[in-house]
Amino acid sequence: MDRYYHPIEIRPELCNGRMKCMRICPTRAIRVKQGKAQIIDELCVDCGACITVCPSGAIVPLTDPFASSLNFKYKVALPSPVLFSQFRPEADPRKVVQGLKKIGFDYVCDVSDACEEVSIAVEEYLSSYRGRLPLISQLCPAVVRLIQVKYPDLTELVAPIEVPREIAARDVKQKLSRELGVGLEDIGVIYITTCASKMVSIKQPAEKESSWIDGAVSIADVFGPLFAAVSDIKDEDVDVDGSEGFRFSAGWSMLGEMTRLVGSEHSISVSGLSDVTQILDDIENSRLRDVEFVEAMSCLGGCIGGALVVENMYVARSSTNSLLRKYGSKFTADRDKVVEKFRKGHYSLERELAPRPLRPLDPDLAKAIEKKKQKDTIYTSLPRIDCGCCGAPTCLAFAEDIVRGTAKLEDCIYREEKQNG
Amino acid sequence: MSDDVLFFKEFSIMGKDFSNAGSVSTEIKSILKEIGFDRLIVRRAAIASYEAEMNVVMYAKRAVARLSATPTSIKIEFQDEGQGIADVDLALEEGYSTATPEMREMGFGAGMGLPNIRHNADEFDISSEVDKGTHLIFTIHADGNNG
Ligand code: SF4
Ligand code: SF4
Numbered sequence: 001m002d003r004y005y006h007p008i009e010i011r012p013e014l015c016n017g018r019m020k021c022m023r024i025c026p027t028r029a030i031r032v033k034q035g036k037a038q039i040i041d042e043l044c045v046d047c048g049a050c051i052t053v054c055p056s057g058a059i060v061p062l063t064d065p066f067a068s069s070l071n072f073k074y075k076v077a078l079p080s081p082v083l084f085s086q087f088r089p090e091a092d093p094r095k096v097v098q099g100l101k102k103i104g105f106d107y108v109c110d111v112s113d114a115c116e117e118v119s120i121a122v123e124e125y126l127s128s129y130r131g132r133l134p135l136i137s138q139l140c141p142a143v144v145r146l147i148q149v150k151y152p153d154l155t156e157l158v159a160p161i162e163v164p165r166e167i168a169a170r171d172v173k174q175k176l177s178r179e180l181g182v183g184l185e186d187i188g189v190i191y192i193t194t195c196a197s198k199m200v201s202i203k204q205p206a207e208k209e210s211s212w213i214d215g216a217v218s219i220a221d222v223f224g225p226l227f228a229a230v231s232d233i234k235d236e237d238v239d240v241d242g243s244e245g246f247r248f249s250a251g252w253s254m255l256g257e258m259t260r261l262v263g264s265e266h267s268i269s270v271s272g273l274s275d276v277t278q279i280l281d282d283i284e285n286s287r288l289r290d291v292e293f294v295e296a297m298s299c300l301g302g303c304i305g306g307a308l309v310v311e312n313m314y315v316a317r318s319s320t321n322s323l324l325r326k327y328g329s330k331f332t333a334d335r336d337k338v339v340e341k342f343r344k345g346h347y348s349l350e351r352e353l354a355p356r357p358l359r360p361l362d363p364d365l366a367k368a369i370e371k372k373k374q375k376d377t378i379y380t381s382l383p384r385i386d387c388g389c390c391g392a393p394t395c396l397a398f399a400e401d402i403v404r405g406t407a408k409l410e411d412c413i414y415r416e417e418k419q420n421g
Numbered sequence: 422m423s424d425d426v427l428f429f430k431e432f433s434i435m436g437k438d439f440s441n442a443g444s445v446s447t448e449i450k451s452i453l454k455e456i457g458f459d460r461l462i463v464r465r466a467a468i469a470s471y472e473a474e475m476n477v478v479m480y481a482k483r484a485v486a487r488l489s490a491t492p493t494s495i496k497i498e499f500q501d502e503g504q505g506i507a508d509v510d511l512a513l514e515e516g517y518s519t520a521t522p523e524m525r526e527m528g529f530g531a532g533m534g535l536p537n538i539r540h541n542a543d544e545f546d547i548s549s550e551v552d553k554g555t556h557l558i559f560t561i562h563a564d565g566n567n568g
Contacts, residue, residue, distance in 0.1 A: 153460040281447050284464070285471035360457025365492040365563070366426045368456045373428055 004041055007062045007199035008051060012036045014058035021050035021059060022393045026273040027150065031401070032391045042358060045145035046197040047273055047298045048307035061196035061308060064215040066222055070104045072188025072214065074176065077105040078169055079192040081112070081320075082303050083219055084248060086311045089322035091230065093248045094238050099230035103222075109172045109189070110246045114164035116333040119261035121161050121347040124339055126264060126292060134267075134283065134291040135159045137258055142197040142298035143276055144206065144353070151280045152355030159293075160349050165191055165198070167347065169212035191216040194306030195299065208350035218308035248327040254320055255302035259295045261331075267293035272300040361403060375403045383414045428456065428490040434477045436503060442478045446470035449488050449497065456490065458563055465541040466495050466561050472534045473499045473557055480504055481554065492563065499557045506549040513539065513547075 017035035029043035030050060037058070039050075051059045069075070077100045084093045097108045126135060138144060138159045147154050169189040177184050191198065193216040202211040259267040268291055270279045276296045282288050299305035304320065305313040341347070361375070362368040379399040390411040392398035401407035409415060430452065432445045450467040458466075470486070477484040481503030489496040506512045513535050539545045542559035549555040 153464050281450075282443070284450060284467055285443055285446055286468045287443060287471060355460075357460070361455060362457070365457060369426045369428045369490060369492065372452065372456050376430075 004044075005200060005204035006039065006041065006044055007046055007196035007203070008039070008044075008048070009060055009062055010037050010039060011058045011060060014056050016056050016058070018055060019388050020053045020055060022388060022391075024049050024053045025393065026277065027146070028393050028397045030393065031406075032388070043149070045142050045149060045298075046200050047142040047146075048195050048197060049273070051196065052307045061199070061218060063193060063196060063199055063218045063221065063308070064190070066217050066225065069188070069190040069215045069217050073186040074107070074180065074182055074188065075105045076107045076109055076169075076172055076176070076187060076189045077192060078109045078111065078165060078172070078189050078213065080165075080194050080219070080303060081115075082194045082306065082309060082316065083192055083222075084323060085304060085316040085320040086219060086223060086309060087227075087230065087319070089319040092235070092238055093323060093327075094240070094246065095230045095233045096226070097246055098233055098239050099226050102229040102232075103225045105190070107172070107176065108246070109168055110248075111164050111168045112247045113333060114168035114171070115257075116261065116331055117338050117341075118161055118164045118167065118347060119258060119263075120333060120335060120338040121342045122159050122258075122262050122293070123264070124342050125159065125161060126262070132157060134288055134294045136283075137293070137295040137297075139163055139258065139295070140197070140297045140299075140303075141201040142195070142273070143296045145197075145200070145356075146273070146276065146298070147280065148206065148353070148356040149358060150277075151284060152357040154280060154283060155353055155355040157283070158353050160352070161347050162349055163201070166212050173212060188214040190214060192222055193218055194303045194309050196308065197298070206353055219306075220308045220310055223310045247332065248323050254304060254317060255297055256295065257302075259293060262293055264292045266291050267295065269295040269297075271297040271302050271305070273298050361400075371403045375399045378402055378409070381415075382412060385414075387414075389413045426491060428452070428488070430488050432486040432488075434474060434484045434486060434499075434501075436478060436481045436483055436501075438478060442475060443471060445486050446474045449486075452488065453490065453495065458490075458495070462495065462561055462563050466497065469538040469541040469559055469561070470497055470499075472538045473497070473559075476534050476555075477501050477503075484554075494560050494562055496558065496560045500554070501556075502554040505551040505553050505555055506547075507551050509547055509549055 015036045017032050017037065019032050021037055022030040022032055026047060026049060027043045027045055029040045031038050031040065051061055084096055087096060100108045134157065136154065136157050136159065138161060144158055147158060173184055173187050173189060176187055189212065191202065191213045199216050202213045202216055205211050255271045256269040259269050270276055276298065279294060279296065297303065301313045301317065304316045360368050361371040379396055382395040382399065384395045386394045390398050390407065392401055392407060398407060398412065402409055432448065434445055446467060449470050450463060453463045453466055477499060481501035484499055484501035487498040538559055543562045544560040546558045547555065
């Protein structure tokens with residue numbers, strides 16, 4: 001496969017070539033050519049950092065527009081638990097569920113149960129697992145991509161357990177189809193997402209044929225209409241039983257929740273791509289020998305810091321804490337049942353996650369070594385100030401582009417000066 | 422096979438510099454990945470160099486590390502100035518360690534060092550002189566093909 005689906009797009013007509021995205025991209029996937037930013041397909045891990053930083057709004061997430069998500073006979077909203085943290089802590093979360101129904105959904109599905117089930121499944125898996133450690137959480141698609149692309153040798157460490165949103169979507173579809181007597185194809189499950197990266201796992205899942213989720217709208221897009229609907233609901237109109245067994249245990253919206261639930265003493269939680277990278281390097285050097293499990297999230301603070309949310313992460317975290325205080329975060333899952341389902345493969349991935357390593361400098365090792373040497377020589381000859389004027393984020397990336405034949409030495413403005421004068 | 426193509430790079434490491442500990446092996450690893458060696462080979466090289474680097478950080482004053490990569494072999498050398506190893510054979514025994522309790526508490530020096538390097542290498546050679554230093558050379562064979 002040479003084209004990868006990416007859930008973001010740069011609108012050239014809006015791009016002013018201000019290079020903010022190029023500088024922030026953790027995998028150095030952006031180049032600015034003729035004043036317009038471009039993404040190198042192979043390198044992008046869909047972290048969404050460029051979306052947040054673009055001053056011109058030229059980088060847009062390709063989530064589904066809210067209206068088109070309603071094109072199913074029976075419409076199910078599957079909100080990321082982060083959605084509930086976007087409202088004032090005093091706001092009754094049941095109003096949010098009710099609000100989703102007012103704006104067009106027929107059913108709202110809680111992901112909390114699936115989160116618990118998945119943590120039990122991971123724990124079960126860990127308890128009988130005797131392979132290489134640590135295992136790495138499978139939750140954040142951007143981290144999974146980063147591993148496939150830049151740490152291919154760690155791909156086998158990603159916990160081979162399905163993510164909660166997929167399990168929740170599958171279970172709710174099967175349940176509703178049974179209860180309502182409608183076909184699975186008539187039920188549309190729409191994920192309300194914190195990031196574009198989850199779009200990838202819906203449109204081009206790495207570990208199965210197709211996703212159980214039919215579309216994703218961003219929290220940012222749904223927030224306007226939802227906020228209006230929620231504000232209209234009076235306290236006395238709160239539908240106490242109508243929230244479909246919602247527990248508001250706030251699932252895994254906060255970093256560390258998964259490791260807490262998985263309950264391994266030897267686990268760590270890490271967030272933000274640069275810290276994640278550091279941990280992955282440590283794992284590669286086999287430095288984290290005593291760690292069993294690593295929860296790694298691309299956004300600082302976890303999904304609560306996603307690119308497509310509306311509330312600032314610190315406020316959202318405090319609101320989540322109040323929800324947890326009010327509704328508790330106790331386990332309600334029936335452990336034995338989950339374990340039994342786990343043994344039957346209920347939480348297993350359909351297929352193994354495969355590495356997706358970067359194209360080497362050259363397919364021939366000897367030539368690759370030559371190119372690596374050329375690259376280093378070119379790099380030493382550059383000013384090494386990462387000015388970005390050549391259109392590459394760093395002098396090192398520029399040197400590599402030259403060796404790969406996608407840039408010319410003349411593009412460096414300092415070089416030219418040196419030669420002319 | 423063109424074994425005359427050689428990538429060579431030298432690095433320096435300071436003893437007791439725990440804040441940069443691991444950076445040389447991380448760089449060695451990324452060079453090998455970038456060239457495109459098979460990932461299992463890169464894994465072995467990374468683990469062995471990390472161990473060697475940590476030995477320097479823990480026990481030596483300073484060291485030079487040298488990476489020489491050809492399509493068929495990755496040779497890595499660590500030459501340090503420091504206390505040296507009195508009994509090399511003993512140090513090569515699994516579980517043997519002179520790490521202080523503080524070092525162990527920090528997760529270092531579980532006696533994995535030298536045996537683990539030897540375990541990950543195809544060729545392994547060590548010479549040491551007390552109060553002078555240790556010279557460690559290990560090689561990992563590659564099959565000349567791109568991973
Ligand atoms: S989504 Fe992330 S990896 Fe992809 S281009 Fe933007 S900043 Fe880079
Ligand atoms: S941390 Fe969460 S919001 Fe951020 S990219 Fe990963 S899955 Fe998306």
